[in-house]
Amino acid sequence: MKLLRPLARWEGALVVVLIVQVLVFGALNPRFLDGARLLSSTSDFVYLGIIALPLAIVMITGGIDISIGSIVSLSAIVTGVCFVNGLDIWVAAFVGLLAALLAGLANGLAILVTGANPMVITLGTQFLFAGIAIGISGLANVSSFEGISGLPKDFVQVANGKTAGLPNMLLIFLAVAAVFAFLLHGTSFGRQVRLLGANPKAAVYAGFPVARLTIAVYLLTALGSGIAGILLTSYLASARADIGASVLLPVLTLVVIGGVSMYGGEGTVAGVIIATFVVGLLQQGLRFAGMSESQVSVATGAALVLVASLRWWTSHAAELLKNQRARRRKTPTPATDGAGHAAEADVLQSAVTP
């Protein structure tokens, strides 16, 4: 039983799923196990993890940010338009990041000022930021199909290149992940964020700087989205105003499968990191197994729902088991231990009668 204990943790279960996945897909199609191919394929999904990590922190505070996709688009198009207008590409990327941060600040402030549900506020800013992104590209006469291409080679190389044999995207993701792991698990900021989600009232009465924390988490999410937008622009070698339009669903999938509760207070960075690879490799593996893109999206949707449901039911079952065990411990006669499972149904009774 002791050996199985780590599996009971969500992250442990995810690691098992990851290993099983690699084995199954490897058996179905040996080409899947090609190390170099497997490594380079990570570039197709790790940028989602860069957004999912800060979003996980927002959700740990009990909030949510629907506007991430729009912020991705905004930073990408601001970068592109600045570049077209003669700015150096690196300066342009910096301006793109600034735009993303401004968007995050707007989210945080609006949530604080109205006290409204973060979901509605970011639903509004989702339209607002996407609209501004499209507006900027419209004003700059960018073709919405082609976007802004002709980006410098150095810039395109950032997301497409390799360092020490590893894809840059993967390295950047790991670096970002390390930063967030430290932030959430190694600083008082992380502890405060968790309590803010677990019990907002207690956080206020404990004198936490709730306003500052709220703004900080939305800024972080916007920063992650901005970085992802610029990386995506580099990866695709083109800046488009709708580049982030379909980011929300996969990112939320990562966060939920990573074990972050929708109700706040629960979740780890490790879970989200592993989930990034579980979901990414699941999709790659299904494609390798010959599934079409639409079949993959049906499978991913089903997996998302199944995992979320399993998570509730397993924790519910664990709770029941724990209660049963606690009740059994109360019974004074050691004989019940030997009686084993037969006594289980009647534990309450046996605890009361003697």
Add this chain to the structure above:
Amino acid sequence: MKAPAFLKARESVTIIGAVGFILAVGLAQPRFIEFENLTRVLNSTVILALLAAGSALVIITRNIDVSVGSTMALTGIVGGLMLRDGTPPVLVVIVVILFGGVLGAINGLGVTIGRVPSIVMTLGTLGAYRGISFMITGGHSVENIPGAYKRIGTIKLLGVPVLIWAALALLVVLGLLMSRTRTGRHIYATGDNAQGAHLIGVRTKAMIVLAFAASGALAATAALVFLAQIGSVSNQAGMGIEMRAIAAAVIGGVALSGGVGTILGASVGALFITAATSSLSFLGIPGFWADTVIGAILLIALFADARVRAGLERRRLSARYARLDDGPPTAAPTVPAEPVSNSGGAA
């Protein structure tokens, strides 16, 4: 006790805003408020209004449904294929609406029995239903809808397309069902206080499944309108419209915290959005600002609502103090009006 007046205030703000907006645009561009253009705006509101009503039903139960766009596409494709293959329209209408109800009920069952948070559940089916419609058509759009069916979209009654009358009737009936029937009140009770409702005998899980099923059926109805108005349907149909539908409901005063809001409000919210986006071309503003305008309206509505609510709360408290002869000293310190904004000074 204050709730009914408060509810009315929420919608009246939207109604005043929508009417005021249309009149203001009309002042700048008289052509905008000509009868013909107004019916055109109404005609393009129908789909969004049906979807917004469905979203409102689900939001009132304190859940959310982001799958309505995909549900609309999938039911539309099934309906379009049946029509193309010569199935009698009456049968198609019944089958499509039932199918939509089933798709919605799947969401509801996932939320109640599967215990999946509604946004996760409906995000899952958002992807899945869209994927299934791609699989059915192989990426092609469904064309060649029989002319007899498409004609429904052009029939007029008293100068107004019959589809508008039908949608209006449906929404009015739905609004009455919500406000005047036991089931309707139970849906409100479920969203307002699920545990309390359960304790007084409301079958809260059944109410949630019912609301999701109704949302699916309304999305299917919107798909039928889509088929009649456009005459073809592709996999891309309704992409992203779920967020507009939720925005319309919120603009119309439906609160995401559940238990508050009406079908009327959600429909007016949809009208507001459509009027605003279609006014752009009249005002000489490029169409690509449409999303910005929707976002701005939604945020302004939220800010206004926060103001109104804070004011009401203040008035309620001062009324309570006025009733106490001793005045506030005993009561006031125990009521921190807005704990969050107290600490907001730190930022």
